[in-house]
Structures are given as C-alpha cells and as structure tokens.
Amino acid sequence: MGKFEIKKDKAGKFRFNLKAANGLVILSSEAYNTRKACDNGIESVRKNSKDDSKFDRTKAKNGKSRFNLKAANGQVIGTSQMYAGNSSMEKGIASVKKNASDAQVVESL
Incomplete structure (x- = not known):
C-alpha cells in the first residue's frame, strides 16, 4: 500500500510526496501555506488520479519524460520525477492511479 508523506520544507510550508509500496516517490506536491491546504491537495x-485526462504528459529538452497531475481547474497538484522514456512514465502514472485512492497519510514534521 502506498502512502502520502507530509513534510515541512525549510520555509515552513507543507509538502507531500505520494510513495508507492516500495517506498519510491511517484508524485510530489507544490508548497502549501497550511496543513489544511496540504490535506486538501491530497484529497x-x-x-x-482516477481520471486519465488529468495527467499532463510532457517531454523535457533532454528527452526525458514526466507528468503533472492537474485538478479540475487546471492547477498542477503533483509532479512526477523525470523518466527515461514514455513507457516508464506510463508505469509511474499507473502507480499513482493504483496507490492514491487508499494511501495512508503519515507526517514527517
């Protein structure tokens, strides 16, 4: 089972990472001013993540692939790591879809 790990950054803002069952980060959030806003981001x-059309797939100048997960309003709510190619990126998207719905929330504050 995956998990959302909430941390505070050096500026005191809240961020979360969605980690797969193997502990690898599959999605990272933006910075949120409050814990409540961070919780809303997780929700x-x-x-x-259930809607494939919310995943924006992109290719960087160096040829690597990544994706952003967007909310209904078009705002980015999570960004992936860089992947060597489209196949591995699609596996990352599949992992987000699989893990996000029932991932536990843990704090590392």
Whole structure:
C-alpha cells in the first residue's frame, strides 16, 4: 500500500510526496501555506488520479519524460520525477492511479 508523506520544507510550508509500496516517490506536491491546504491537495490527488485526462504528459529538452497531475481547474497538484522514456512514465502514472485512492497519510514534521 502506498502512502502520502507530509513534510515541512525549510520555509515552513507543507509538502507531500505520494510513495508507492516500495517506498519510491511517484508524485510530489507544490508548497502549501497550511496543513489544511496540504490535506486538501491530497484529497484532490485522490479524486483526480482516477481520471486519465488529468495527467499532463510532457517531454523535457533532454528527452526525458514526466507528468503533472492537474485538478479540475487546471492547477498542477503533483509532479512526477523525470523518466527515461514514455513507457516508464506510463508505469509511474499507473502507480499513482493504483496507490492514491487508499494511501495512508503519515507526517514527517
């Protein structure tokens, strides 16, 4: 089972990473000013990860692939790591879809 891990950054803002069962980070959030906003971001990931059209697939100048998960309003709620190619990126998207809905939330504050 995956998990959402909430941390505070050096600026005191809240961020979360969605980790797969193997512990690898599969999605990272933006910075949130409050814990409540961070929790809302997690709920948005749970909801929007079920819809493949919410995943924006991109290719960087170096040829590597990555994706952003967007909310209904088009705002990015999570970003993946860089992948060597499209196949591995699609596996990352599949992992987000699989893990987000029932991932536990843990704090590392």
